[in-house]
Amino acid sequence: MKNIKSYILMGALALTATSCSDSWLDQEPSTSVETDKVVNVLTDVEFLLNGIYNTMQDAYAYSGRLVYYADATGDDMQAYSATKRTGNYYLLNFTKDTSPATFWSYPYEMIGLCNIILGKIDNMATTDNELRDYYKGQALALRAMLHFDLTRFYGYPYKKDNGASLGVPIVTSVLDKNAKPSRNTVAECYTAVINDLKAAVSAMDNDEGKGYHKGRINLWGAMTLLSRVYLYHGDDAEAYDMATKAISGAEKQGYALWSNAEYPYAWGYDYSESNKGEVLFEIVNVTDDSPGKESLGRLHSPNGYKDICVTTSFHALLSEDPADVRLKLMVYSSKRGFVNKFQPQEGEDIMDANIPLLRLSEAYLNAAEAAVKTGNNANAVKWLDAIVARANPKKSVEGTQVTLERVMTERRKELVGEGHRMFDALRDGGSVDRHDVSGQSKVSSTKHLTSAKEKLHFDWNYYKCVLPIPKAEIDANSNIVQNPKYQSTNE
Secondary structure (H helix, E strand, C coil): CCCHHHHHHHHHHHHHCCCCCCHHHHCCCCCCCCHHHHCCCHHHHHHHHHHHHHHHCCCCCCCCHHHHHHHHCCCCEEECCCCCCCHHHHCCCCCCCCCCCHHHHHHHHHHHHHHHHHHHHHHCCCCCHHHHHHHHHHHHHHHHHHHHHHHHHHCCCHHHHCCCCECCCCCCCCCCCCCCCCCCEHHHHHHHHHHHHHHHHHHCCCHHHHCCCCCCCCHHHHHHHHHHHHHHHCCHHHHHHHHHHHHHHHHHCCCCCCCCCCCCCHHHCCCECCECCCEEEEECCECCECCCCCCHHHHCCCCCCCCEEECHHHHHHHCCCCCCHHHHHEEEECCEEEECCCCCCCCCCHHHCCEEEEEHHHHHHHHHHHHHHCCCHHHHHHHHHHHHHHHCCCCCCCCCCCCHHHHHHHHHHHHCCCCCHHHHHHCCCCEEECCCCCCCHHHCCCCCCCCCHHHHEEECCCHHHCCCCCHHHHHHCCCCCCCCCHHHCCC
């Protein structure tokens, strides 16, 4: 039976995989691979990084589940029906016996590869120090992202109890075959994530790290992610500093917010060094290296599986301004609304659409949120207005007192479908509020699929706002403790 040690060690098998295959994920882990003999030069590190990004492409990872989870569990999107792929997530149906293992196994598999890199790279002899540091920075940033997402899936929001509750095991080295790591606290997880991201920012602060690398995280992506983590952790001044540095640095390198005219179609553009756009980090999918039919492109499309649609309440919110350009991303079928953000590039199938994970727009919203929380209205206006005016050039927040509610409302409109909503709703002590709104003729067939009060309105005190630890891990590792209430109920 596989446990966390197996998933960590499974990463070593990537050393024998072909560069465009993820078949190693289906093999039993080998604990006999001597990684110190096979990872000696930067080309070996590049191979391992390719393995991480290739795994991120999987529909059980960042081309699917690890992104749609927070939308399906929130209040701006919902499953099309209870039998759809997102149905159990929307209905918060998982028990200690049915929790999907992929939310645990895929991140730890990739963390294992990061740890192999980070355990070897400092001692590699090379004349290309900038490339080495950029590779190191990627491994640090990706490990941080994976630990952060694991903490969000399995640990309660930091501000609930200042991180005293349990998060996930922090794994920063290749584990011994007999290792049975226990869960760290949420506070310890955030410390590890922040330390990794700060180290990543430092390592990537060179021409390589600042450069455009399609489908690879760079300095500006790492800084934007760190600003997000700071907000979750309550480090608002640090969040503002990091977000504004990310914006300034990225824009000097040629990144820019999409214009109002570009916005409805920009999601499917083929960006390059000469036309960077605003996506700081994306999963790149192509026909001959496809995540398959379970990818976000098909799940969100009425021409695909039409698996997840917007709620009537979100549609009403976005429709308050009929001239908001983001309404042009709505497509309708069977009186339901779908978010058309996962647009394939020319000549590609919809299931091969790229998946944006970090955008410059989020950096602007992070800066605006942090400015509100630190009491600087002028800066809140500055950063929020760029997003508001881009959505509708006739709108502005200039001359107003920007509230946190105003920023978070704009965040909902801007980031819908990108894997944020449930986490954003709960991280500062708020709630998920699922209710139907009448009068939305374009989505009039959309109704919430449950009458259970605890699933229609919940906050961070509801035990199902976190996933249960997978049964396989509980069975294999005696040091792993199940999340509260899951152990005593099968509901």
